[in-house]
Each structure stands twice: as structure tokens, then as C-alpha cells.
Amino acid sequence: xxxxxETGGGLVxxxxxxxxxxxxxxRTFNNYAMxxxxxxxxxxxxxxxxxNWSSGTTYYxxxxxxxxxxxxxxxKNTVYLQxxxxxxxxxxxxxxxxxRRWFRxxxxxxxxxxxxxxxxxxxx
Numbered sequence: 001x002x003x004x005x006e007t008g009g010g011l012v013x014x015x016x017x018x019x020x021x022x023x024x025x026x027r028t029f030n031n032y033a034m035x036x037x038x039x040x041x042x043x044x045x046x047x048x049x050x051x052n053w054s055s056g057t058t059y060y061x062x063x064x065x066x067x068x069x070x071x072x073x074x075x076k077n078t079v080y081l082q083x084x085x086x087x088x089x090x091x092x093x094x095x096x097x098x099x100r101r102w103f104r105x106x107x108x109x110x111x112x113x114x115x116x117x118x119x120x121x122x123x124x
Contacts, residue, residue, distance in 0.1 A: 002026035002113045004096045009118030012086055016122070020081040022096030022115060029053040033099040034072060034079045037108060038092035038120075045095070047106035049081060059105050064090075086122045093117040 008020040020036070035050040049070040050059045058070050069082040079096060097111035104110045 002098065004098060004113055004115035006094065006096045006115045006118040009094060009120045011121045011123065013124050014087060014122055016086050017082070017084045018086065018120060020083070020094055020096075020118060020120075022079040022081075024077045024079065024096075024098065029077075029098060031102065033102050033105055033111075034070075035097045035099060035105060035111060036070060036079075036081045037095045037097060037111075038090075039095070039117075040092040043092075045108045046092075047108070048094070050099075050105040051079065052102050057102075061106070083120070086120075088122050090120065091122050092120060094120050 003025045005023045012018050032053045033050045034053055036048040037045050038048050039045040047061050048064055049068055051070045051072055067085045072079045095117045096115040098113040099111045
């Protein structure tokens with residue numbers, strides 16, 4: 001049974017940083033796309049970033065390019081999202097997800113497994 005468990009959310013001031021972690025278990029994730037999405041109240045779920053578990057290739061939404069970095073640690077079976085220069089508009093619940101294919105990475109419906117989410121609030 002696949003489990004994705006996000007941790008690391010919290011309250012941070014504008015301009016600050018947070019690192020989210022997603023601990024993955026239940027199967028091997030070779031060639032999976034591991035993604036981060038976010039959802040603010042009243043808005044659709046939005047793609048943030050994805051990484052190919054095997055190759056390490058990354059892909060970002062334009063809104064976070066240059067500020068966020070996705071990475072993975074194969075030994076720990078964990079995916080990270082380092083978030084720098086945070087803005088109030090980054091406030092959302094952040095979800096980790098796994099997609100069997102490196103395909104349509106920004107489409108939530110293409111992902112097969114989801115975590116429960118972690119709240120990130122950027123406010124002074």
C-alpha cells in the first residue's frame with residue numbers, strides 16, 4: 001500500500017524559507033514522477049514542481065521558478081521542496097503526489113497517489 005506523508009509546513013514571514021518533506025513507502029518508484037501541488041481556499045489544485053525519481057529531471061511551474069527547488073533522496077525514499085523568498089500568495093495546503101509516468105506533469109488527474117497535505121502560511 002503506497003503512502004505519501006508530507007511534513008514541514010508552518011507559518012513563515014514573507015521572504016522566509018521552508019522545506020517540505022514527503023516520505024514515500026509501499027513500493028519502488030523507479031521512473032515515477034513525484035510532484036508537489038498546492039491548493040488555496042476557493043481555488044483549484046495547482047501544480048508546483050515535479051521530479052523524475054530515477055533520473056532526477058525536474059520541472060517547475062513558472063510561478064515558483066527560481067524560488068523553489070525540488071529534490072529527492074533515494075536512500076531515504078523522500079522528496080523535498082525547498083521554498084525560498086516566500087510570498088503571501090504561496091499560502092496553501094501543499095500536497096505530495098506520485099505519477100506512474102513522466103507525462104502531463106501539471107495535471108492532477110494524472111497522479112495515482114496523494115498525501116494528506118501540509119499547510120503553509122506566509123504572513124507577517
